[in-house]
Amino acid sequence: MTSPFTARRPLRERAYPDPSNLETRRAVYRFRRPPLDLVGEVAARLATAPPGTLLDVGSGSGVHTRALRDRHPDRTVIGLDLSHGMAGHxxxxxxxxxxxxLPVADGVVAGCLAVHMLYHVPRPRLAVAELARVLTDDGLVVIVAQDGGDRAEVEGLWRDCVHATGGEWRRESPLDLSGMAVLAADHFESVTRHDFPGETVVPDWRPVVAYQESTRALSGLSDAGFDAAMAEFTARVRSEVARTGVFRFTNRVGILTARRPLRS
Structure with missing residues (x-):
């Protein structure tokens, strides 16, 4: 069975027809402790790329693409996305x-960016090979993803709510940052990792519920099944915030910087 995390048409038409779902999920991290300027962290690493074009693969709402253009007006920064709606933004x-x-010639890109997108690719090993293929010999790739245990509290609560309402829970994508590091090591001479552990502490139930609602197309559930689980999820999140004043969940996100692609 095709995973809803990698099925191309549902990703384009339901999960990411426009930036709204992605931006809803980004918004909850304003409550992150300690704060993390992920856009700035990514841009700082790509600033060390050799002169030349930068390619944002899976550019999404374009927040990283636009930041790179602002910081490096002397470079060409190209956004690339599976979704017409995303690319248009x-x-x-x-x-x-x-x-x-990738519709790019061999060895012509100075730096590539892949933020929270390799788990949306059916064959991530091939995607990493493509990132290496288009790079110059001294180029670099910056990969961003969550690692195992990220949002464990949210995922565990959602699993319980799906089961409680008679649904079949499907675990989120099994490909995490550690798995991506293994793939990158097969294609690059040097791979370094920087982890940014933290916690998101939300003083209102609404952003947490909005976050989960934004994952509807990725859940593998029918709309009716999702609605039933969401009703239960909403009740439990509201109860937790009423009882403790906040809803907390763990953050495990990191950045891989891969340099010097290996050529066959």
Missing amino acids: TGPPAVVADAEA
Whole structure:
């Protein structure tokens, strides 16, 4: 069975037809402790790329693409996304394409960015190979993802709510940052990792519920099944906030910097 995390048409048409679901999930992290300027962390690493074009693969709402353009006006920064709706928000130049088949010649890109997207690729090993293929010999790739245990409290509560309402729970994508590091080591001479552990402490039930609602297309549930589980989830989150004043969940996110692609 195709995973809802990687099925191409549902990703384009339901999960990410526009930036709204992605931005809803980003918004909850304003409550993160300690605060994390992920856009700034990514841009700082890509600033060490050699002169040349930068490619944001899976550019999403374009927040990283636009930040790179602002910080590096002397560079061409291209956004690339599977979704026409997402690419349209990135601003030109932008390309609609799949990470498994980048429409880019060999060895011409100085730096590539892949933020929270490799778990949306059916064959992530092929996508990482594509990132390496398009890089110059001294180029670099910056990969961002959650690691195992990220949002464990949210995922555990959602699992319980799905089971409680008679649904079949499907674990989120098994590919995490540690798995991506293994893939990157097969294609790059050097891979370094920087983890940013933290905690999100939300003083209101609404952002947590909005976050979970934004994952509807990724859940693998029918709309009716999702609605039933969401009703239970909402009740439990509201109860937790009423009891303790907050809803807490663990954050485990990190950045891989991969340099010097290995050539066959």
